[in-house]
Amino acid sequence: MRLAFNPWMAASAVLAVTALLFPLGAGEIPLAWFDLPGLSVFVLAFAAACAWLARGKIRGLPLGLILLGAVFIGGAAALYLLYRAGAGGEARLGFWLFVFALWAAAWCGLDAIAGFASLNRLAQRGVDLLVPLLFGCWLVFLWEAVTVGFGVPQVLLPSPSMIAVRLAGSLDILAADFHQTFVKAVISGFAIGCGSGFAAAILVDRVPFLKRGLLPLGNLVSALPIVGMAPIMVMWFGFDWQSKAAVVVIMTFFPMLVNTLTGLNAAGALERDLMRSYGAKYWQTLILLRLPAAMPFIFNALKINSTLAMIGAIVAEFFGTPIVGMGFRISTEVGRLNVDMVWAEIVMAALAGSAFYGAMALCERAVTFWHPSYRQRR
Amino acid sequence: MMPPSMQSDPVSESVAAAANRDRESVVRARDLSLTFETADGPVFALSGVDLEIDRGEFVSFIGPSGCGKTTLLRAIADLEQPTGGTLAVNGVPPREARLNRSYGYVFQAPALYPWRTIERNVTLPLEIMGMSANERRAKAGEYLDLVNLGGFEKKYPWQLSGGMQQRASIARALCFDPDLLLMDEPFGALDEIVRDHLNEQLLRLWAKTQKTVVFVTHSIPEAVFLSTKIVVMSPRPGRIIDVIPTDFPRDRTLDARESPEFLEIAHRVREGLRAGHSYDD
Structure with missing residues (x-):
């Protein structure tokens, strides 16, 4: 050798x-x-x-x-x-x-x-x-x-050990923040946003005039600045997690709508002709062909939205919130120069966001196992 | 030079068959035309097509690209709408025939759904028709055996070779027992050895099931080997220029392709195709 x-x-x-x-x-x-x-x-x-x-x-x-x-x-x-x-x-x-x-x-x-x-x-x-x-x-x-x-200096960048000590020492606060922001606002906002985006996509696909009418409006909504929407949502839905969930809904709706619409058109011409040759009804074609073919696109939206939802909920808490929540903690502890606590929150947000994204990716693997990017020859 | 017109050949039809023609005719087209409106002006895909296909026949459409052979097949399947003339499938308009599930269609590509196992791909039409799961499984087993794919029920399409996938798609087209099998260049993407093998299997399948088969191809040997009737078509506008009956026995083998009769018919098909081309130049 x-x-x-x-x-x-x-x-x-x-x-x-x-x-x-x-x-x-x-x-x-x-x-x-x-x-x-x-x-x-x-x-x-x-x-x-x-x-x-x-x-x-x-x-x-x-x-x-x-x-x-x-x-x-x-x-x-x-x-x-x-x-x-x-x-x-x-x-x-x-x-x-x-x-x-x-x-x-x-x-x-x-x-x-x-x-x-x-x-x-x-x-x-x-x-x-x-x-x-x-x-x-x-x-x-x-x-x-x-x-x-x-x-x-600790204010500029605390060392990892300092962050770890702070993290271990304030588990109860972190748990309360996690519950408020992630479990309440992110999960519910994500579910409602993705669910309504999906339903809207089915509707838009079925009703042609909506494609011309609703889609440009949806585009407009997706372009709304989150820092402008958050205070308005607080006025509409109150200080608690509901207003944060509303911001998450606004952020996640459009990616799901657009991706699902694209996905619904992903089935090939032959596959559609096949369904037509069987005299399949609209919903049979939808369930047996178009939705399965759309799954890679839908999961793409779910993955994009999993990170968007985290960002949306945390940022929304900067605009009025009860005295709990990851965004609230970050904004107040920065003011008190407790940067190690801010970093502890960032670590938790990163871990939760990664786990959320990872869960979506695992589901994707299980559902779209047939897609060329996942399939293995036996 | 006008090509020889063979559209109605009284010798090839028995008197009894002619008498029962209305009842026995599976496909009947009269002066059929189909024009696509495109940005560059109209495209005459089919023009003045008269065609009669009887029960139990194996009819091939052959011709160069753009001669309308696939369009004619798709019109029979109600996947395209004719713009003139009349077309009846099983004595009713194509739309009705489609909703009656009168035909099984085999496309150029297998068009199997990759998220379904081979078994569940084959039973897809049965599922749409509302058959119970047990019956579906039994049918799948039966028809997968028919195309020699027994034992591959639980595999996914992408785990099978191209030839096996196309055989699965044939099983799918047959499993709900339609009268008519429409095949659009089903073996076009396969290599010649696999293709010969599948041609032989298809003949045996045809003999066994007694289906009427309409088969689109651009291979002369394939058309002559498989068919009881060869429809030669020509492009711009798409039309029929010759209908050639063949009388090989149903249990012919690939060796039949060496016989003088075979070569004679192949020659006639080639002449017809050549005549069709000289029209344009």
Whole structure:
């Protein structure tokens, strides 16, 4: 087997060794690597391992796992430097070079894992999930290192650890906000908006003059600015979640209408002629042919709307709300400079939004399994 | 040069058949015309078509692209509306015949619904007609066996080859037992080996079910091999220029294509097609 020299790993080794030559932290008495002999030995070992691996004798999944294991220990060491050894807030070149060395190694490790291809579907699926997960962890680590290492003010950007502590410490508030915004406003608004958009599409498709009359009006509604509509909805439906649900309905109605209409025309000419040759009635053609053929389009709308609904409900809460809700919390905690709480809400919104979208995508897979983008030959 | 007119050949019809003609005629067209109005002016898809198809016949429409052979088939199926003349299917207007489910239509593409299994594709017309689920399943089994697709009930169309898909679509067209089978270049997209095989199977199916088949093709060997009557058509305007009866036995095999009679008829079809073309130039 021809050995493939890996320059990135060599770079990692060089960076790690160079890091040892520079100070770690400023302060009254500058922190240096020789203050921490154990860690220095580890960095040397890390550099040696990278240099050895750079020859390319080991590759693929084993290489990736070895490298990421080393990066994990290295990352823990970096965090130790920040929190325990006193480099936090005043990290110097020695520390950053070490982070860059980790970066190069993490890059190679992820690259090696991402190239993994297996006929075992379970193993493949596991690795496919592992890559974004590890990449996410690496980004969070970088975020932590940068915010703590440079001593970034909490108001500008809190560190992930700070956000996590805040998140864990205010679970009851977050749960109440989640219930108010997501369970009440988003779910009901989404259901009503998508349901009415779907029903309107069936009606528009059936009644030709509506296609000319209603569609342009629908277009107008979709162009209404949410920040203009939200206060009006509050006046119409009160301060509680109903007005937020109304905003979500307005936002989700049109994508569903347009996508369903397109989908209803997606069935091919032969397939329609076939139904005609059987003397099928309108609703038989609708249920047996046109709606199944429209499903990919309908799910497209459901996925678009799942994220739109989140945005709509949160933004709508900026315009009058009871003292609970994700949007309310974000707007008030920003005013009180409790940015870590804002970030905790953002994390929760991101998780809920992703889960919502993921649920739609899973349903889509189950319903439109026959579509060329999902089908597998047995 | 005028092509030989063979539209009514008294020799090919027995006296008894002629007497029972009204009762036995499955398709009867008189001076049929069909004009599409397009932005570039009218297109004469069919003009002055007279045609008689009797029960149990296998009739092929052959001709170059644009000669109106598919349009004629679609008019019989009430998928196009003629603009002149009269057309009767089973003695009634095409619309009524369609609502009576008098025909099964096989398209150029299988047109199977990808979200339905093969079995449920075949039973689609039965479902529309309101047959119970058990009866439907029994019918599907019966007709899938007829087209040699037994055991593929639970597969999806996209898991099958093109030839198998087209066979499933034939089973679908037959499963509600219509009198008439309309086939629009059903094997046009398949390779020649599969096509020969399916032609043989189709002949056996025709002999077994005693259906009347109307078959559109642009392959001369296919038309001669399958048909009891070949209708040669010509474009601009779409019209019939020759009707050629053939008298091969019903249980002919692919070897029949080597016989002198076969070659003679194929020659006549080719002559007819050539004559139709010289009209334009």
